[in-house]
Amino acid sequence: MIRLALLLFLLPSLAHAQDLGQMAEGLGQNSVMLLVMLNALSLAPGLAIMVTCFPFIVIVLSILRQSLGLQQSPPNLLIVSLAMFLTWFIMDPVLREAWEIAGLPLSQGSIGFDEAFRRGIVPFRAFMEARTNPGTLQSMAEIAPAGAADAESLSVLIPSFMLSEIQRAFEIGFLLALPFLIIDLVVAAVLMSMGMMMVPPVVVSLPFKLAFFVVVDGWTMIAGALVRSYS
Incomplete structure (x- = not known):
């Protein structure tokens, strides 16, 4: 009788301990998932920027600042902010389409996250394909690891798009730097002819x-040219 009483007394405690163990296991799994989600969210802005015109x-704005001879004006924060808002201005149709076909159904619960990703990447894929250099895309497909050599794969398309954008940005940066280089050369030649060799040409130019x-309203002109290059 005493043993039976002790067993009946310990049964609720054992059940409670088992519930606590299951609860702790569930909390551990939720903590791991929460940590993974937080890391994914921290990487999401950087990954999203890479499939846009940012x-x-x-790069063009940074080269322009260097060509003007200004090291810290405009500051990096202002250049990045301007680039982000111009990116938003240019990518607005793509973002709206992605929201209509993927974001809105996902928020309504009619599709899952995997299906939303497959739908939402379609507008960005079309945007990247229109701007990617075919030669760069082919070169990346040739050097891609086995199983990812398809030119339509995102692992090939995204780096090809980024390399094409960087190449195009340096080409435009070269054209932007030429007028300011001519001014520097003219000022340096004038200073040399006047015998003012100790005066830095950059200070005068x-x-x-x-x-x-x-005078030429450079910021507005360049911003307009950048936007029109994606139309």
Whole structure:
């Protein structure tokens, strides 16, 4: 009788301990999933930027700042912010289409995350394919590992798109730097002819470059050209 009483007394405690163990196991699994989701969210902005026109715009603006001879003006934060808003302006049709075919059904619960990703990447894929250099795409497909050599694979398309955008950005940056290089050369030649060899040409040419850039309304002109290049 005593043993039976002890067993009946311990049964609720054992059941409670088992529930606590299952609860702890569930919390451990949820913690791992939460950690994975947080890491994925921290990487999501960087991954999303790579399939837009942001790299192209920020490189062009950075080269423009260097060509003007300004090291910290505009500051990096302002250049990145301007590039982000221009990216939003250019990518608005793509973002709207992705939201209509993937984001909205996912928020309504009619499709799962995997299906939403497959649908949502379609507008971005079309955008990248229209801007990717075919030669770069073919080269990346040739050097891709086995199983990823398909030119339509995202693992091939995304780096090909990024390389094409970087190449195009440097080409435009070269054209932007030429007028300011000519100003630097003219100022250096004038200073040499006047015997003012100890005066840094950059110090003298900077006001002329700024005046030239302001007169032609350079920021508006370049922003408009960048936007029109994606139309």
